[in-house]
Amino acid sequence: MKAISVFNFISQFHVQLAIDPDSIFEKNGRFFLINKTLRLLANRDFFYAGAYLGKAKAGKFFPSFILLSMLAKEKESNRVVVDKKSAWLFICGRDILGKSIVRVHGQGKKGVNTLVLNEFGECLGFGRIVGKVTGFSVGDELAVRNVSDIGDFLRRER
């Protein structure tokens, strides 16, 4: 399979990451990017290894925040930068209004996935563009629907 679901997900952001498919290991539907040193140790049944990329479940791929951060570093990737208040609301699981988008990079059309970055350029998660994302002038219209955000780390602990 396997690594293909990882690459399919990456392609949704209109970017190519230089990842060697042979460096991706699958364990119970979870994908890990493993360097040469760890590869020597990965012959046993491990629980977690290297950089976690995400998991495939019921035909869907759920990316890790490590993978999203890798994508956010690519200049060509789809991403929106949001203001401070909206950044916090996004982490709390909320969607993004057009007026809170400060900048748009890559494709900004409806239906595509986009990374959501704060004012420092740090990746907070990703969402699907559902409205205009051209910034400031758009008012209270919903622009990006939250799909996954780093607040998940807290929700997982519950």
Add this chain to the structure above:
Amino acid sequence: MSGKEFFITRYQKLGWKYHEVKLKQAIRINHTNVSDKKLIERLKGMGVDVEKIPFLQSGYWVQPSKVSVGATAEYLLGMYSIQEAAAQIPVSLFTNLKGKLVLDASAAPGGKTVQMADTMQNTGAIVALDVDKRRLTALSNHLERCNISNTIVYLLDARQATNLNVKFDRILLDAPCSGNFASDGYWFRNRTLKDIERNSALQKQILAKAVECLSENGELIYSTCSLEPEENELNIDWAVENLQLSIEEINCYGERGLTDVFGRQLDPMVARCKRLWPGATQGFFVCKLKRSNMQ
């Protein structure tokens, strides 16, 4: 043999007068992800003041505020970990971790694993073990949050570490222990001397196996957050005698290890261990071990 009075009397016999302790919350900055200056500014901007912990490189005490440092964007982005001050000491005692092959024998929930990975700047490799699957999930989340990429995690009892057939340059054995009253409000009510003796036996078993995995000139850091000498000085005295280990001098916060435990005289080298009675930190014990034939 249990109860508050019983343990307080023991501590007194060991030279420490019991007093109540209120621990300060501490964080450790992950330098791979952010600089001290940048993080402190950002925390200050949201009303969180921090104070440098004088005996730690990356540790800060958090001043009381309305903001929970466990629920900020900076925390979720892996810029810092919440880690008690004493718990930050063991990893800081390794020499030259970068690029090394490291065993974290009892890793979950991963505070020290992440600290090592951060010190190593994601170079080399860390093998992290734990026996509790739920705790491994917490460890995995911690690794993902802090963007760690040099660690492999196994669901494995540390007593089976030799099955990995690997010799490690550095081993952290933050042994499962009885804990201490400063970090557990119910400690005196829940602990008996029997628990402590059981833990001590387990610690010796793990230590013996860990030593088998240590490379010829490797370093092993042993630590517990227990105040009980059975889990600390007595175990290390046993290790010196039975596992051919020597205790290295370490320069860190804390008092010298006890060499007279309830009238029993231990190897004078045990004084090189550090014992932290509760106060500025929780109760803690730490030492650095090497194979004695390398001296």
